[in-house]
């Protein structure tokens with residue numbers, strides 16, 4: 001079952017790319033799904049933290065799992081198991097070092113040297129609460 005889902009996700013990703021005009025950023029154009037962060041302690045808008053305030057928080061993990069599967073899984077893989085399109089986030093460093101890298105990437109995304117988008121940035125799309133909820137989920141499935 002899981003393999004079938006994974007295959008469907010990969011095919012959806014590839015299929016989508018082939019439908020777009022050349023030069024357009026395939027994944028960057030997919031509409032991000034909103035993440036409802038009700039129930040989490042609110043963070044100050046515009047004050048970016050460098051460390052996850054929700055580490056180990058069950059509610060954050062639950063919100064993050066859903067946010068991840070709707071917005072990140074198409075590249076990073078369902079249940080954070082990468083099919084090879086993007087890095088496997090289970091191996092992202094634990095703790096503050098991983099947090100700092102994570103928040104930079106999720107806010108700003110990643111571009112190739114030629115300026116094309118490898119990963120869209122999510123700043124302005126999700127609030128900071130949603131970002132740290134996703135980090136909480138990712139850290140909960142960490143592998144060495």
Ligand code: HEC
Nearest residue numbers: 027028071072075085086087102105106110118119120134
């Ligand atoms: C369009 C595909 C795509 C989507 C959607 C996407 N990413 Fe990425 N992500 C990438 C690629 C490709 C890289 C590698 C970039 C590089 O090599 O510089 C990456 C890198 C990262 C990294 C750094 C990993 C490392 O080992 O250096 C993090 C963290 C990350 N993404 C988190 C996320 C999160 C969280 C989401 C969802 C909110 C997300 N990404 C959505 C494609 C994507």
